[in-house]
Amino acid sequence: MTEPRPRQPGAHDRRLQGDVRIVGAGLLGTSIGLALTAKGVDVALADLSPTAVRLAVDYGAGRPASAGDRPALVVVAVPPDVTASTVAAELEAHPEALVTDVASVKGSVLAELRAIGADVSRYLGTHPMAGRERGGPISARADLFVGRPWVLAGHDGISYRAAGAIEDLILDVGAVPIELSVEEHDRAVALISHVPQLVATAMAARLRGASNAAVDLAGQGVRDVTRIASSDPGLWVQILGANAGPVAGILRSLRDDLDEAISALEHPNASGSRRALADLLGAGNAGVARIPGKHGEDRRYAQLIVMVDDTPGQLARLLTEIGELGVNMEDLRLEHSPGAPIGFAEISIVPEAEERLIAELEARGWRIAGAS
Structure with missing residues (x-):
């Protein structure tokens, strides 16, 4: 598994050469179009929905595609279950173009392309690790990818050098290119995206009878646990089905952890029960500490909770x-108090600034509800 390239997003002039065709005027396709047109790239938009294209054009993401277009690069941004067939059609329609897609699963797309005999020497799949809870061109943003990882999922049918235009696109929209194999990518997103979606959904489902x-x-x-549970079920059925093997493997391991916790809770006074719970909680602490913070830094922050009218x-x-x-805020979360005209702002800051910030805010009349 490779590390992100050392280039800083946004620290370069426009690199991408030639016209770009984007197939799919949803959130990702329109956001890519917005970012590229801002760089002066000629972007042609296509979608099965004429309304989606008109909306994306109205927002400034490009122009409607025409029959005479000869794109140097084609970006396919359609639902997972039609990604492979769309990529194959674009490879055939534009024999001089490099083609990529932004689907969240890569192995099944590549396997289907090979099965139908598509020219994968001009195809390299990618996956931007960015998105929003809402979809469609109306939710698109030109800065959606700034500072976000964007995976280039390599395979033995094409070199990264031959796919240089795709990396240029990634850099032009402000993202950070990361090279992984198709297999590495699918295992990674199963752990950091697909299983969390199922866990959040399962927890949220418990609230129905509460x-x-x-x-x-x-x-x-x-x-926090259920924030992503409102995602589109139809889309996620496609994603999970396309990455079923890696997701099922992680869920089995998670099930083993839960079975051990259940056993300890059913027999809390048995020898080793409390240690089993403590070990699981400690492992969780160690795991969350590995999640990179702001700018990819691997560090923990102090949390300060301020009451806000x-x-x-x-x-x-x-x-x-x-x-x-002079305190840099690393993160912010808001929570309202039911039935009360106040809210709580949970602010993440570097630990060394915590004591001074508490004292200064209290001196200015702010009420501190907690700190950690």
Whole structure:
């Protein structure tokens, strides 16, 4: 598994040469179009939905594709179950173009292309690790990919050098290119994306039968765990089906951990039960510590919870004053208190700034509800 290229996103002039055709005017396709047109690239948009194309064009993501276009690069941004067939059609229609796709699973696409005899010497799949809970061209953003990892999923039918235009596109939209094999990619996204989606969904499903009183107690914990559970079921059935093997393997290991925890909870006074729970919780601490923070840094931050009156301008005032104090905010999460006109702003900062920030904010009249 390779490390991200050392180039800094945005620290270069436009690199991509030639016209780009984007097939699929949804969130990702339109966002790519917005970022490239801002760089002066001629982008032609195509989609089965004329309305989606018109919307994307109105937002400035490019122009409608025409029969005379001769793109140097084709980006396929369509649902997973039609990605391979669309890539194959674009390879045939544009014999001089390099073709890529942005589907979240790579192995099944490559296998299907090979099975139908497509020219994979001009195809390299990619996967931008970026998105939003909402889809469609109306949700697109030109900065969606800035600073985000974007995987180039290599295979033995094409060299990374031959696919240089794809890396140029990734750099032009501000993302960080990462080279992985197709197999490495699918195993990685099963762990960091696909299984978390199922876990969040399964937890959220438990809330259906909960009492109103229980749901009213919902705090940041359950909100964090279930945040992605509102994703499109139809899309996720396609994704999970295409990456079923790696996902099932991780779920089996997770099931083993849960079975051990269940056994310990069913017999809490048995020898070793508390240690089993402690070991699992400790392993979780070690695992979350490996998740890169801001700018890819592997470090932990202190969390400060500030009470904010639910009136216009209060949150903006808090953020402004933190900036005036010279403290860099690494992350921010908001939570409302049910039935009360206040909210809680959980602010992540470097640990060395925690004590001073608490003192300065309290001196300015802010109420600190907790720190860690």
